[in-house]
Amino acid sequence: MRLPLRGGTAAPVGEAGPEAPRISERSAALIAAALALPGILPSHAHAQTAPDEGVVALRYLDYRDWQPGARRMTVRNPSLYALVPIGSSLAFEGSVIYDAMSGASPLYHDTLSGASGLGITDYRTAGDARLTKYIDGNALAFGVAGSHERDYRSRAASFEWRRASADRNTTFAVGVAATRDSIDSANGVAKNRHRETYDLLLGVTQVLSRDSLVESSLTWSDGRGYYSDPYKLLDTRPDRRRIFAWLTRYNRYLPSPDATLRVAYRYLDDSFGDGSHMVEASWVQTLPRGFTLTPTLRYYTQGAADFYHDPPFPEGSVQGEPYTADTRLSAYGAFTAGVRLARSFPGGVTADVALTFYRQRAGWRAGGGGSPGLLEFSARWIEFGLEKRF
Amino acid sequence: MPSAGLEAYRYAFAAMASRHELQAWAPDRAQADAAARAAIADVLRIETKYTRYRDTSVTSAINRHAGGDEVPIDAETVALLRYADRCHALSEGRFDLTSGVLRQAWDFKRRPSRLPTDAEIAALLERVGWSRVEWDDHSIRLPLAGMELDFGGIGKEYAADRAAAILRECGIAHALVNLAGDVRVIGTRPDGAPWRVGIQHPRERAGVIATVEVVEGAVATSGDYERYFEFDGRRYCHLLDARTGRPVGHWQSVSVVADLATLAGSYATLAMLFAADAPAFLAGQGAHYLAIAADGTMAGNLPFSRGLS
Numbered sequence: 001m002r003l004p005l006r007g008g009t010a011a012p013v014g015e016a017g018p019e020a021p022r023i024s025e026r027s028a029a030l031i032a033a034a035l036a037l038p039g040i041l042p043s044h045a046h047a048q049t050a051p052d053e054g055v056v057a058l059r060y061l062d063y064r065d066w067q068p069g070a071r072r073m074t075v076r077n078p079s080l081y082a083l084v085p086i087g088s089s090l091a092f093e094g095s096v097i098y099d100a101m102s103g104a105s106p107l108y109h110d111t112l113s114g115a116s117g118l119g120i121t122d123y124r125t126a127g128d129a130r131l132t133k134y135i136d137g138n139a140l141a142f143g144v145a146g147s148h149e150r151d152y153r154s155r156a157a158s159f160e161w162r163r164a165s166a167d168r169n170t171t172f173a174v175g176v177a178a179t180r181d182s183i184d185s186a187n188g189v190a191k192n193r194h195r196e197t198y199d200l201l202l203g204v205t206q207v208l209s210r211d212s213l214v215e216s217s218l219t220w221s222d223g224r225g226y227y228s229d230p231y232k233l234l235d236t237r238p239d240r241r242r243i244f245a246w247l248t249r250y251n252r253y254l255p256s257p258d259a260t261l262r263v264a265y266r267y268l269d270d271s272f273g274d275g276s277h278m279v280e281a282s283w284v285q286t287l288p289r290g291f292t293l294t295p296t297l298r299y300y301t302q303g304a305a306d307f308y309h310d311p312p313f314p315e316g317s318v319q320g321e322p323y324t325a326d327t328r329l330s331a332y333g334a335f336t337a338g339v340r341l342a343r344s345f346p347g348g349v350t351a352d353v354a355l356t357f358y359r360q361r362a363g364w365r366a367g368g369g370g371s372p373g374l375l376e377f378s379a380r381w382i383e384f385g386l387e388k389r390f
Numbered sequence: 391m392p393s394a395g396l397e398a399y400r401y402a403f404a405a406m407a408s409r410h411e412l413q414a415w416a417p418d419r420a421q422a423d424a425a426a427r428a429a430i431a432d433v434l435r436i437e438t439k440y441t442r443y444r445d446t447s448v449t450s451a452i453n454r455h456a457g458g459d460e461v462p463i464d465a466e467t468v469a470l471l472r473y474a475d476r477c478h479a480l481s482e483g484r485f486d487l488t489s490g491v492l493r494q495a496w497d498f499k500r501r502p503s504r505l506p507t508d509a510e511i512a513a514l515l516e517r518v519g520w521s522r523v524e525w526d527d528h529s530i531r532l533p534l535a536g537m538e539l540d541f542g543g544i545g546k547e548y549a550a551d552r553a554a555a556i557l558r559e560c561g562i563a564h565a566l567v568n569l570a571g572d573v574r575v576i577g578t579r580p581d582g583a584p585w586r587v588g589i590q591h592p593r594e595r596a597g598v599i600a601t602v603e604v605v606e607g608a609v610a611t612s613g614d615y616e617r618y619f620e621f622d623g624r625r626y627c628h629l630l631d632a633r634t635g636r637p638v639g640h641w642q643s644v645s646v647v648a649d650l651a652t653l654a655g656s657y658a659t660l661a662m663l664f665a666a667d668a669p670a671f672l673a674g675q676g677a678h679y680l681a682i683a684a685d686g687t688m689a690g691n692l693p694f695s696r697g698l699s
Contacts, residue, residue: 111411112598113609113645114571114590151594185594 050134051091053348055083057387065358065379076100089134099124124149130158137164143177153182160201168207173217175201185230195225212252219245228324235324237307242271260284273306274329277366290344296356298336301366305329310371330371333364348389356381396564396580401426405437408546408570414557415564415580425560429553433569436549440470440541442490449539457535460524468527474544477656478520484663485656486520486632488532490540496637498617498628505621511635518632547610547655550574554651567651572610574651592642592682599688600680602647610654612662613643629662640665640684647678 063075079097086092100123128145143158160175177199183190203217220243227237249264262282269275280298287293307322308329338356345351358379362370396415399422403410412429416422442449452461463471474487491514495506517537524531532539550567554574557565565576566585575585584603591597592613602609614627618637626637644661648654657677661668669689672679680690 111413111566111568111573111585112571112588112590113568113573113602113611114613114643185597 049137050089050132051083051085053389054085055081055387055389057081057385059383059385061381061383063379063381065377067375067377091132091134092129093132094127094129096127097125099126126154128156137166137168138162151183151185153184155180158199170207171205173201173203173205175199175203177201179223181225183226183230190226190228190230193226193230195223195227197221197223211255212250214248214250216246216248219243219247221245229326235326236322237305237324238272238322240271244269258286270305272329274302274304274308274331276300276302292340292342294340294342296336296338296340299333300336301333301364302331303365303369304331304371308371327371327374327377330362330374331365332360332362332370332374333366334358334360335364350385350387350389352383352385352387354381354383354385356383397422398580399423399426401430403430403433405430405434405569410567410569412553412557412568413566414562416562421561425557425562425565428560429556429567432552432556433549436545436552439466440545442538442540442542449541452530452532453538456532456537458531460529460531462529463525465527467530468525470541470544470548471525471530473548473652473656474541475520477544477660481660481663483520483633484631485543485660486518487539487541487543488518488520488523488537489630489632489635490538490542491517491536492630492632492635495635496626496628496630498619498626501619502621505626515635518635520632543659544652544656546570547572547608547651547653550608550651569651572608572651572655573604574608575604575606578605589645589680590643593686599682600645602645602680604647607647607649608651608654609645609647610651610658611643611645612655612658613641614639614662615642629659631663631665638663638665641668642682642684642686644668644672644679644681646672 057080059079059081061075061077061079063073063077065073077097077099079095081095082093084092124147126145126147128143130141130143132139132141139160139162141158141160141162143156143160145154145156145158147154156177156179158175158177160173162171162173164171177197179195179197179199181195181197183193183195185191198221200220201217203215205213205215207213221241223241223243225239227239227241229235229237245266245268247264247266249262251260251262253260260283262280262284264278264280266278267275268278278298278300280296282294282296284292284294305324308324308326308331310325310330336356336358338354340352340354342350342352358381360377362372362374364370395417397417397419399414399416399419401412401414403412410433412426414422414425416425438444439447440449441447442453444450445454448463448467452463455461471487474485477485478487492511495510495514517534519537522533523537523539524533530539546569550569550572551574553567553569554565554576557567558576563577564580567574571590573587575587579585584605587602587604587609588598589600589602589609589611590613591599592615612629614625614629614637617628618625620626625639627639629638630636631638641662644658646654646657646661648657657672657675657679661672661679661681664671668681672681678691680688682688
């Protein structure tokens with residue numbers, strides 16, 4: 001798990017591909033699932049003043065993915081998020097999440113041969129906590145996060161400083177984070193292996209007018225250690241990975257339809273070679289009786305990692321040289337379409353339900369050149385959320 | 391050859407205390423349902439007929455009369471006995487349809503407070519011995535009271551082959567049968583590509599250690615991770631060598647590709663029982679296999695492309 005740098009400039013959004021590689025297929029489902037969890041990545045108000053009300057949010061996610069003719073992974077995942085103001089200049093935030101995953105054959109396979117029957121069920125628990133101190137238009141945030149699976153542990157710490165300009169129209173953010181992942185694969189291939197990642201974030205948010213703002217951030221990530229997938233035969237990845245991401249968002253409120261347009265673009269460069277582009281647009285439409293309806297459309301395209309080879313394993317390759325057949329590092333394009341319906345009730349209660357579809361195809365890669373031999377991959381997730389402000 | 395206009399229909403069901411699945415490609419749901427229903431019914435029929443957990447089964451009848459009268463048997467049972475007899479011979483006595491009584495010493499349902507003693511195992515081995523069983527084309531008799539027959543080692547794979555045959559009889563040209571990890575495929579995938587069967591990682595429930603591509607054939611895996619306990623840091627798995635009465639411990643798992651699930655399953659089980667001699671045994675059968683040794687190293691000649699998960 002990577003601890004996202006949060007704040008006025010949000011952590012990168014994106015598909016499973018460019019995220020730090022996790023160790024097994026079930027994790028791809030998790031990354032996709034995590035993207036749909038606002039409880040984990042709360043989008044903050046931009047003002048660098050202490051919140052004066054607390055929030056408790058409960059969310060439930062049901063994720064399912066499939067390929068032609070085969071249903072694969074199911075993830076059910078409840079999460080809890082809380083924001084608690086402490087005095088007038090401190091705020092505490094925390095979240096916990098519990099995943100139960102089950103599935104049949106993993107991606108690519110039609111079925112699985114084994115001595116103990118079919119199916120995969122696994123569990124993950126994760127949590128994070130953050131304390132923010134507000135002083136004279138500055139916000140200083142310290143965060144820790146952890147995640148635990150049977151064979152994978154992650155610990156992270158972060159610090160972020162946000163400062164608003166005197167006229168409050170501009171906010172600067174600087175953030176650093178350090179993450180240590182421990183991999184102890186049950187097959188003995190990766191015994192007590194580690195990965196350390198450092199992140200640096202620089203961001204600026206500019207209010208352009210009464211109705212619009214733009215925010216832009218640069219993130220550098222430098223990781224060293226074990227990146228291979230111990231459960232994939234011959235999978236060998238470089239032990240250093242550097243990622244640079246540039247994310248820009250533009251939000252504009254349109255008074256006559258009483259709606260907000262949100263657009264975003266992200267460019268990501270990855271030393272593995274699988275760079276990507278992402279564009280996203282959302283329309284937040286206010287409706288009568290406290291309802292809002294938010295359709296979202298996203299397009300994502302990535303190139304293959306330098307050491308990705310389409311199956312089968314290329315003849316003449318030397319074992320130990322960088323090699324992967326992980327489809328998450330292949331070249332493909334993907335569309336995400338979703339809609340969220342939320343309703344505010346008196347007393348600071350908000351309820352929402354969201355439905356999102358995801359589809360990935362090699363042929364959808366921008367400019368062509370998608371990896372051949374990949375099956376189309378689809379996923380959908382349904383979320384329910386209940387939030388209370390007090 | 392690619393087949394257009396076919397849809398995939400999947401069926402999950404439980405039998406023999408395990409979860410199973412069928413995948414059938416058919417032009418419509420009605421045909422797929424009819425075929426799957428017939429195939430699943432036959433799997434359940436075989437379970438009911440040979441389970442040792444039902445008093446009315448053929449197995450229970452034979453065991454009930456151990457040390458007594460001979461029990462009449464039908465042609466299907468005779469065929470299974472013949473097959474088991476070949477396995478016994480091929481394994482030089484390691485595989486034995488009568489070795490089930492050893493479970494009285496080795497209980498894999500819980501971690502024991504101690505290991506069975508040599509004397510306890512020796513006492514049970516007196517009631518193990520396929521070569522002493524009296525049988526012909528019409529009847530069978532277990533010569534000693536307390537002897538037991540158990541078709542568990544071959545029944546499931548046989549059922550997989552039967553289910554595949556029934557699906558084919560029902561006009562299904564592209565199908566996959568997976569009975570608790572023993573896989574039999576019919577034809578190719580509908581797009582003409584081979585079926586891709588992942589080999590479960592023996593130490594990682596969610597992991598796939600290799601992929602094998604199969605057309606019109608079977609993949610079966612035998613492993614030490616199905617039922618086992620650990621004692622004093624050593625793993626004792628449910629696969630018992632009928633000659634010694636003790637668990638084998640050389641391989642974490644052996645996966646074999648063969649034309650029939652029955653064959654693949656027997657080769658895999660026998661390879662586990664052959665321990666260090668498994669490669670020689672499998673080479674002698676001309677079998678394609680992937681074996682993972684106790685220390686995690688791999689051996690074999692399986693035409694696997696790589697481990698993808």
